[in-house]
Amino acid sequence: MGTSVYQIAKTLVLPPASPLIVAAIGIAMMRRWPAGARAILGVAWLVMFALCTPVVAAWLQVVAGTERPVDAAELKSAQAIVILAGGLRTDAPEYGGDTLGTLTLERTRYGARLARSTGLPVLVTGGRPPFATRAEAEVMRDALEQEFGVPVRWVETASRDTRSNARNSAAILLPLQIKRIALVMHGFDVERAVAEFRAAGFEVIPAPTSLPRPRVEAFGDVLPQAAALQGSYYALYELAGLMVREVR
Secondary structure (H helix, E strand, O other): OHHHHHHHHHHHHOOOHHHHHHHHHHHHOOOOOHHHHHHHHHHHHHHHHHHOOHHHHHHHHHHHOOOOOOOHHHHOOOOEEEEEOOOEEEEEHHHOEEEEOHHHHHHHHHHHHHHHHHOOOEEEEOOOOOOOOOOHHHHHHHHHHHOOOOOOOEEEOOOOOHHHHHHHHHHHHHHHOOOEEEEEEEHHHHHHHHHHHHHOOOEEEEEEEOOOOOOOOOHHHHOOOHHHHHHHHHHHHHHHHHHHHHHO
């Protein structure tokens, strides 16, 4: 029940639902307060338009995370690579079952690249999502070993969020005197992920993938696109997560 309430609340607070709810309020107020209703509709339209543009989505992702790639000099001092899960595609018919979601695939691919270039051991972390038959970390391990040719030394399958990713990874690595890690995640969730892993006792070298580019390089960067709305969603989710973490 708790998970269902959380999912509903997240859906309503984040775009595209939140601007649409504001617009619906404006429409409902049109008869009794037309001037105010038009203002509300205009704001909702402008916000939705902005969130759908690549330049705004990229800017929000930088605010939530970073646009800087991993520091190659720092990477040399890492003792292990930790790859965070980011979701599965459950019951994918072409794969005969659960497979990596887009975010997890991007992280897994980049983690494989780092592992090959450094020779560092790899830990994958991610529990079993609702309706999935396997833990995310198990699917990540199979992809790394069977598709990318990278061995996985540790598989953490009990976590449900970034905080438990960090704590459960610490329970595996810190007793082995592995404290300095390269943490693979996306550019938009660097701040929160790094904070959680540092709180768990790690020295963290951020190794983000899919870094945002907050600048106008083509006319399409200021036009609405579905992928940009998804990017804005991820960034706003992370910003909300940072605020909740500060409250805690």
